Amino acid sequence: MEQSVSLWRTCRPALWPAAVYSIGLSVWSFFSPNLTEVNLGVVLDSLVWEVPVFALAAWAGWLMAARGDKFIRAGLAGVLVFLVEHLIVHGATFILEAIIANVPDLLMALGGVVLSFLLFAPVYFIVGLCGAALARFVAGVRARAA
Numbered sequence: 001m002e003q004s005v006s007l008w009r010t011c012r013p014a015l016w017p018a019a020v021y022s023i024g025l026s027v028w029s030f031f032s033p034n035l036t037e038v039n040l041g042v043v044l045d046s047l048v049w050e051v052p053v054f055a056l057a058a059w060a061g062w063l064m065a066a067r068g069d070k071f072i073r074a075g076l077a078g079v080l081v082f083l084v085e086h087l088i089v090h091g092a093t094f095i096l097e098a099i100i101a102n103v104p105d106l107l108m109a110l111g112g113v114v115l116s117f118l119l120f121a122p123v124y125f126i127v128g129l130c131g132a133a134l135a136r137f138v139a140g141v142r143a144r145a146a
Contacts, residue, residue: 058134
């Protein structure tokens with residue numbers, strides 16, 4: 001007999017990295033009120049914003065593998081971290097700025113955020129898989145392949 005699996009129980013380990021990102025972004029916003037105006041240069045800006053999200057997506061895959069879940073769920077855990085980072089944080093920022101500043105053009109930017117999420121979700125899926133593979137081969141965790 002197949003057990004029913006709730007979405008909460010399935011995604012719970014992957015929510016830790018997403019929560020770490022959200023808390024880190026909140027602390028960064030508190031100390032840097034002009035968050036959208038930070039310009040560190042192309043390379044350093046990519047390192048500051050993307051490398052932590054890649055690391056958290058890999059950690060989410062690691063946690064799913066450590067729990068004994070399938071590799072596909074580990075990949076989806078990486079996409080969940082990207083969903084929180086990209087759609088919820090950045091998308092909500094554009095919506096709030098459009099409402100507060102009364103600039104409807106910012107809602108068009110939300111469409112760009114959704115499109116870039118669809119384009120880069122496979123990359124974060126692969127990063128989640130890499131985290132699961134590291135957990136399996138480095139730490140000896142037994143994740144199910146199928």
